[in-house]
Structures are given as C-alpha cells and as structure tokens.
Amino acid sequence: MPWLLSSQLELLSSSPSERQCERTAFSFYCAVRELQPVWLLEETRRMEVFCWDAGRPRAFSASEALLYAVVHDHQDYARYLLDRYSLSALTAPRCSFCSRRSGGAPHLNVAVRYNRISVLAMIVEALKDYDAEEARRAYLDSCGGCAHGADAGKTALQVAVELSRPDCLLLLLVHGALPHGLDAALQRLDTAAAGERRDAQRCLDFLLLFLPEAPAMRHLQDETPHWQSLLGNEVFTWLCGLAPPPLLLQALRTLARSVPGQISHLPALLQPLSWP
Structure with a gap:
C-alpha cells in the first residue's frame, strides 16, 4: 500500500491465498493508476479484487478504492465513489500491516500529501452529508490512529503545513x-529553501487569517532581527503582542471569519502574501 512505510512491505505474509489477494489488489492498483474507466474499475473491484483480512480474503472496499483514486488523482473515480457511497467511502480502512482500523481521516491526509486539490475539494464537500456539524469538524481535525501510517498522529492540516501545501490548507x-x-x-518558513519559501509563507498567512484570537509569541523576540526579516516588522510586532495587526491583515481576518470561502477569490492585489 503506498501510504505505508516502505520498510513494512518486507513483512507482508506469503501464504498462497495471501499472495493471490496481494496480486489482485496490485492489479487493481495498476488499473486505477492507468485511469481506467469507472465502470471497469467498479466491476473489477466488486468481482475480482480481494484483500487478506484476519486470516481470510474479503472484498475490496469502496474506502480502499477511494485511497487508490486519491493517490493517482483519478478524479472521475473519486467522484463516483463519493457520490455512490457518501460517508462510508471515507471510513478508515484496516491497516495492511496490522489489520487494525487505522482511524482518523486517511483520505484527507493522503490527498494533502499527494497535493490532490480537486479530490480534496470533493472530500470536504462530501462531509456536508454529516447530520451534525460537530461530526464534520471532528473528522476534519482527526489524527491517524495507526502507528504504521506515514502520517500517524497528524491531522490533514498539520500535513499541509509541514509539506507547504497552501491550497490544501486553505480548503x-x-x-x-x-x-x-x-x-x-x-519553523517551516524558517527552514524552507528559496524555491519553497513562497508556499511556506502562504501557509503561514492562511493560518494567521483563521486564528480565532491574536497569538502571543514573545519568544520570537529572542531572535528579533531574524524574524523581522522573515515576517516584516508589522507582523512580527503583532505576533509578539506588541502592536495591532497590519490593517490589511485585520480586514482579511474579518473576511475570513464572516465569509471564509471568499478568500480564494480575492484579486491578486489583496491575496494574503506579504502584509506590509
């Protein structure tokens, strides 16, 4: 499975039935990678593909198929699975290594890690099928529960920050x-290479827009010249609690709280990058 650590692949069992399940699953994985038609993929998944689970084969789930669609950016297949199976397609599948439910929101994490913005948009849109707002927010903020996952213990938002995925983060x-x-x-902005700094800056900017209250990060004053050069004096003094936010930042924070979906539609002049 592509979302497992590579060292775990060596530990997969080798019984004949298990190997057959692995072969069918790998064939299906290749078919999704080749962007085969949705009808063919679904016919194959329901009739020919099996996983080894708790000592016996079982059918390949829509949730596992959706993970493959996310990895390979098969947008038509992802759309079909989400439309057809709704929230059940977003349930955490069993970990291929330990056969436990991985927990969390692996589809979100994988979409962010592979920077599949269109599929991520479909997933967060599908979350509207939750009856309760609390359930939707809990899914968005859930961490991977299985220690064998590449993003174990991290939310999708944390992965977006660590990998500098500003478009995923904003979604x-x-x-x-x-x-x-x-x-x-x-930290990501501080350590980013020159070619990555713009995306790291955008991630920081988006977080600043959606913070519920002004932060108080006085420890930044321990390296004042360094952080002033990275953030600009106005943002630096605001983060340290020494001054109000820059006027543009304050206005956009108000916009983010009232109509958050409009942030991405602002003209380039008002896009949140470099507040001074």
Missing part, C-alpha cells in the same frame, strides 16, 4: 478545520 480551513500549527508554520 481545510475554509471548511472548518482548526487553525493549529502556527509554530510548525513558522
């Missing part, structure tokens, strides 16, 4: 994900 924030991870965003 998650607009749909209600908690804007945690400011320290990680600052």
Whole structure:
C-alpha cells in the first residue's frame, strides 16, 4: 500500500491465498493508476479484487478504492465513489500491516500529501452529508490512529503545513478545520529553501487569517532581527503582542471569519502574501 512505510512491505505474509489477494489488489492498483474507466474499475473491484483480512480474503472496499483514486488523482473515480457511497467511502480502512482500523481521516491526509486539490475539494464537500456539524469538524481535525501510517498522529492540516501545501490548507480551513500549527508554520518558513519559501509563507498567512484570537509569541523576540526579516516588522510586532495587526491583515481576518470561502477569490492585489 503506498501510504505505508516502505520498510513494512518486507513483512507482508506469503501464504498462497495471501499472495493471490496481494496480486489482485496490485492489479487493481495498476488499473486505477492507468485511469481506467469507472465502470471497469467498479466491476473489477466488486468481482475480482480481494484483500487478506484476519486470516481470510474479503472484498475490496469502496474506502480502499477511494485511497487508490486519491493517490493517482483519478478524479472521475473519486467522484463516483463519493457520490455512490457518501460517508462510508471515507471510513478508515484496516491497516495492511496490522489489520487494525487505522482511524482518523486517511483520505484527507493522503490527498494533502499527494497535493490532490480537486479530490480534496470533493472530500470536504462530501462531509456536508454529516447530520451534525460537530461530526464534520471532528473528522476534519482527526489524527491517524495507526502507528504504521506515514502520517500517524497528524491531522490533514498539520500535513499541509509541514509539506507547504497552501491550497490544501486553505480548503481545510475554509471548511472548518482548526487553525493549529502556527509554530510548525513558522519553523517551516524558517527552514524552507528559496524555491519553497513562497508556499511556506502562504501557509503561514492562511493560518494567521483563521486564528480565532491574536497569538502571543514573545519568544520570537529572542531572535528579533531574524524574524523581522522573515515576517516584516508589522507582523512580527503583532505576533509578539506588541502592536495591532497590519490593517490589511485585520480586514482579511474579518473576511475570513464572516465569509471564509471568499478568500480564494480575492484579486491578486489583496491575496494574503506579504502584509506590509
């Protein structure tokens, strides 16, 4: 499975039945990778593909198929699975290594890790099928529960910050994900290579827009010249609690709280990048 750590693949069992299940699953994985038609993929999944689970084969689930669709950006197949199976396609599948339910929101994490923005948008849109707002937010903010996953213990938003995926981050924030991870965003900006700094800056900017209250990060004053050069003096003094936010930042924070979906439609002049 592509979302497992590579060292785990060596530990897969080798009984004849298990190997047959692995072969059918791999064939299906290749078919999704080749962007085969949706009808063919579904016919194959329901009739020919099996997984080894708790000592016996079982049918390949829609949730597992959706993970493959996310990895290979098969948008038509992802759309079909979400339309046909709704929230059941987003349930966490069993870990291929330990056969436990992985928990969390692996589809969100994988979409962010592979930067599948269109599929991520479909997933967060499908979350509207939750009857309760609390359930939707809990899914957005859930962490991977299985220690064998590549993003174990991390929310999709944390993965977006760590990998500097600003478009994915904005989607998650607009749909209600908690804007945690400011320290990680600052660290990422500090260590980003020149070619990655713009995306790291955008991630930090988006987090600043959606913070419920002004942060108080006085420890930044321990390296004042360094952080002033990275953030600009106005943002630096605001983060340290020494001054109000820049006027543009304050206005956009108000917009983010009232109509968050409009942030991505702002003209380039008002896009949140470099507040001074």
